[in-house]
Amino acid sequence: MKTTLQVNRYDPEASGEKSTVQEYTLDVPEHYTVLDALIQVREQDDPSLAVRCSCRAAICGSCAMRINDQARLGCKTRVTVMAPKGEPIRVEPMGNQHVVKDLVVDLDLFWGKVRAVQPYLQPKGPEPEEEYIASNESMLNLLTPMGCIMCGACVSDCTALEVDKNFIGPAALAKSYRFVADPRDGQARQRLEVMNEYAGAWDCTRCYMCVEVCPKGVAPMDRIMELREHIMDAGMTNTPGYRHVASFARSVEHSGWLNETDLAVDSWGRFNLPKLLSEAPFGIKMLMRGKMPLPGPLHKKRPGHENIARLMKRLERKQPAKAGAH
Amino acid sequence: MKYAFYPGCVSRGGTPELYTATMAIAGRLGLELEEIVGTSCTGAGVLQEKGQKLGDTLNARTFAMAERMGLTTIMNICSTCQGVMSQANYRMLQNEAYLDEINKELQIEGLQYTGRIVIKNLAWVVVEEVGIEKLKSMVTRPLKDVKVAPFYGCYILRPSWALGLDDNPGRGQYLEQIIEACGGEPVNFPGRTKCCGFPLGVINEKNSLTMVANHTHDAHDHGADTMVTPCPLCHLNLDAQQPKAQALRGSGLKMPVLHLPQLIGLALGIGAKELGIYRHMVSAKAILDKASVRA
Numbered sequence: 001m002k003t004t005l006q007v008n009r010y011d012p013e014a015s016g017e018k019s020t021v022q023e024y025t026l027d028v029p030e031h032y033t034v035l036d037a038l039i040q041v042r043e044q045d046d047p048s049l050a051v052r053c054s055c056r057a058a059i060c061g062s063c064a065m066r067i068n069d070q071a072r073l074g075c076k077t078r079v080t081v082m083a084p085k086g087e088p089i090r091v092e093p094m095g096n097q098h099v100v101k102d103l104v105v106d107l108d109l110f111w112g113k114v115r116a117v118q119p120y121l122q123p124k125g126p127e128p129e130e131e132y133i134a135s136n137e138s139m140l141n142l143l144t145p146m147g148c149i150m151c152g153a154c155v156s157d158c159t160a161l162e163v164d165k166n167f168i169g170p171a172a173l174a175k176s177y178r179f180v181a182d183p184r185d186g187q188a189r190q191r192l193e194v195m196n197e198y199a200g201a202w203d204c205t206r207c208y209m210c211v212e213v214c215p216k217g218v219a220p221m222d223r224i225m226e227l228r229e230h231i232m233d234a235g236m237t238n239t240p241g242y243r244h245v246a247s248f249a250r251s252v253e254h255s256g257w258l259n260e261t262d263l264a265v266d267s268w269g270r271f272n273l274p275k276l277l278s279e280a281p282f283g284i285k286m287l288m289r290g291k292m293p294l295p296g297p298l299h300k301k302r303p304g305h306e307n308i309a310r311l312m313k314r315l316e317r318k319q320p321a322k323a324g325a326h
Numbered sequence: 327m328k329y330a331f332y333p334g335c336v337s338r339g340g341t342p343e344l345y346t347a348t349m350a351i352a353g354r355l356g357l358e359l360e361e362i363v364g365t366s367c368t369g370a371g372v373l374q375e376k377g378q379k380l381g382d383t384l385n386a387r388t389f390a391m392a393e394r395m396g397l398t399t400i401m402n403i404c405s406t407c408q409g410v411m412s413q414a415n416y417r418m419l420q421n422e423a424y425l426d427e428i429n430k431e432l433q434i435e436g437l438q439y440t441g442r443i444v445i446k447n448l449a450w451v452v453v454e455e456v457g458i459e460k461l462k463s464m465v466t467r468p469l470k471d472v473k474v475a476p477f478y479g480c481y482i483l484r485p486s487w488a489l490g491l492d493d494n495p496g497r498g499q500y501l502e503q504i505i506e507a508c509g510g511e512p513v514n515f516p517g518r519t520k521c522c523g524f525p526l527g528v529i530n531e532k533n534s535l536t537m538v539a540n541h542t543h544d545a546h547d548h549g550a551d552t553m554v555t556p557c558p559l560c561h562l563n564l565d566a567q568q569p570k571a572q573a574l575r576g577s578g579l580k581m582p583v584l585h586l587p588q589l590i591g592l593a594l595g596i597g598a599k600e601l602g603i604y605r606h607m608v609s610a611k612a613i614l615d616k617a618s619v620r621a
Contacts, residue, residue: 160521205534286340307364315377
C-alpha cells in the first residue's frame with residue numbers, strides 16, 4: 001500500500017535555525033509501523049534522514065517522536081492506524097527538547113531532570129546480611145512507574161514544561177514517586193521535601209497529556225497526584241498547592257459545592273495582604289458582573305450538604321497513611 | 327430527550343452566564359433537563375488528590391441519584407465535570423469489587439449505583455443526539471464570516487479511553503462540526519487541545535498566564551475572531567484572566583471567548599444579553615457586530 005510521510009527536516013549546518021517539511025511517498029506492507037517506513041526512507045530514498053532507534057519492539061524507548069500531533073513510539077505506531085484512508089502522516093521530533101537533526105533530539109534536558117530526583121534506592125539503617133527484602137504486596141503499586149522506558153514522550157508533550165523549562169516534569173516526578181513509595185528506601189521524607197518545592201509536584205497542571213501519550217501505561221500524572229497525597233500526609237502544608245486542596249475540601253464539606261472566592265483567597269494565604277490588595281480591583285470587576293461567589297459562611301449551601309459532609313468525613317478517616325508520613 | 331442535568335459548580339459561581347445560556351438553548355434544541363438535586367461537586371480532580379476513592383464515591387453518589395430519577399444519561403456543561411465523572415465511572419465499571427466497596431458507603435443514604443449511567447457533555451449531546459443536520463436546520467442567524475477557534479482543553483479529551491474516544495473518535499472534532507453548523511468557520515490552531523492553565527492559577531500564576539497568552543495569540547495568529555470552549559474553567563482563565571495575561575506578554579490583544587451554548591445561542595437567533603455575553607471580561611462586541619447581533 002502507498003503511504004505519505006510529511007517529515008520535519010532540520011540540519012543546523014545546512015539550514016541554520018530553519019526547519020522544513022519534506023514529503024516522502026512510498027510503498028509499504030500493511031503491517032508496517034511508522035518507524036519501519038522511516039527506516040525504509042533512510043535506506044532506499046534518502047540516507048540523510050536522521051532518526052534514532054534501536055530495539056524496534058517498544059522496549060528501548062529510543063524512537064519517541066511526534067506522529068500526527070502526539071508523542072508516540074515510532075515502532076509501536078502502525079501506518080494503517082495513523083492513516084486508515086491513506087492520509088499523509090505528520091512526523092516531527094519530540095517537543096520541549098532541543099532538536100539536533102531531523103527527528104533526533106538532545107536528551108540532556110530529560111536525563112538532567114531524572115538525575116535530579118536521585119533515581120536509585122537509598123536504604124537507611126545497617127545493611128542486611130543478605131538482600132533487602134520487600135513483600136510482593138508492597139511492590140504491587142510500583143509496577144506502573146517501574147514500567148517507564150525513559151522514552152521522553154511525556155516530557156515532549158507536557159504542557160507545563162512548554163511554558164516553564166524549570167518544571168521537573170512528568171518522567172522525573174513519576175520516577176521520584178517510584179522511590180518514595182518503595183518500602184526499602186530511607187529517604188522518602190527528603191525526597192518529598194524536594195518535590196514540595198517550586199517547580200516540583202505542585203507545578204503539574206493536571207492536563208492528562210502525559211497519561212495519554214505514555215506508551216507503557218505509567219500514567220505519570222496519576223503518580224504525581226500520589227506524590228501530592230504523600231506530601232500532604234507528611235504534613236508539608238505551607239504551600240499554595242496544599243492550601244488549594246484543603247480549601248477545596250473545606251468548601252465542599254461546608255456547602256456541598258465549590259466556592260471559587262474562598263479557593264483563591266485560601267490558596268494565596270488569608271493574610272497575604274499584598275496579594276489580596278493587588279487582586280481587589282479584579283475581584284470588584286467580577287463582583288460587578290455577578291461572577292464572584294460570596295465568601296466563607298455566606299456561600300449558599302446546596303440541598304443535601306449535611307450528607308455530603310458526613311460522607312467526606314467518614315471517607316477521610318478511613319484513608320490509610322502513606323509512606324513518608326512518619 | 328430527557329436528561330439528568332448536572333450543572334456543576336462554576337456555572338453557578340464564576341460563570342453564571344454559562345447556566346443561563348444553556349437554559350436559553352435547551353428548549354429550542356428539544357432537551358428536557360431535570361436537575362439532579364442534592365449532588366456534590368465532582369471534586370474537579372482536586373479532591374482526588376486527597377484520595378481517589380473519596381472523589382469516586384461522591385461521583386457514584388451523583389450517578390445513583392440520577393438512576394433513582396429513572397434516567398440513564400447525565401448531561402453536564404463543564405469539560406472538567408465530564409472528565410472527572412467519566413474517569414470515576416470508568417474505574418468503577420472496570421472493577422466490580424471497587425464498585426461494591428463504594429456502594430457500601432452509599433448505603434447509609436439508601437443509595438446504590440448499578441453502573442448504568444452514561445455521562446455526556448452538552449457538545450456530545452448536540453452532535454450525537456440532537457444531530458448536526460437538525461442543528462443546521464434550526465440556525466436562523468448563521469455566524470457568516472466569523473472565524474472561531476475551538477478550545478477543547480483537557481478533560482473532554484483525555485484520557486481518551488475513559489472519555490469514549492476509542493468508540494467515538496469524532497469527539498475530537500465535535501466543536502468544529504458545531505461551529506460549521508452554526509455558519510462559522512473553524513480555525514485550526516496548535517493550542518486547541520492544550521491546558522488553559524486554570525489549575526495552576528493560584529499555584530504558579532506566571533505559568534498559568536503564559537498559557538493564556540500563548541493560546542489567545544495562537545488563535546489570533548491563525549485568523550480567529552473568537553474562541554469557543556465547552557469548559558467554564560477554561561473560560562475563567564482565557565477570558566477573566568486574559569487582561570492580566572496580555573499585560574504580562576506586553577500585548578494589547580483582546581480575544582473574545584464564548585461558552586459553547588453562547589455560540590449555539592447566537593446562531594439560533596437568541597439575544598446577546600439573554601446569553602450573558604456582556605458579563606465577559608473581554609468584550610465580544612466585535613463578534614456580535616460581525617454576526618449582526620443585537621442585544
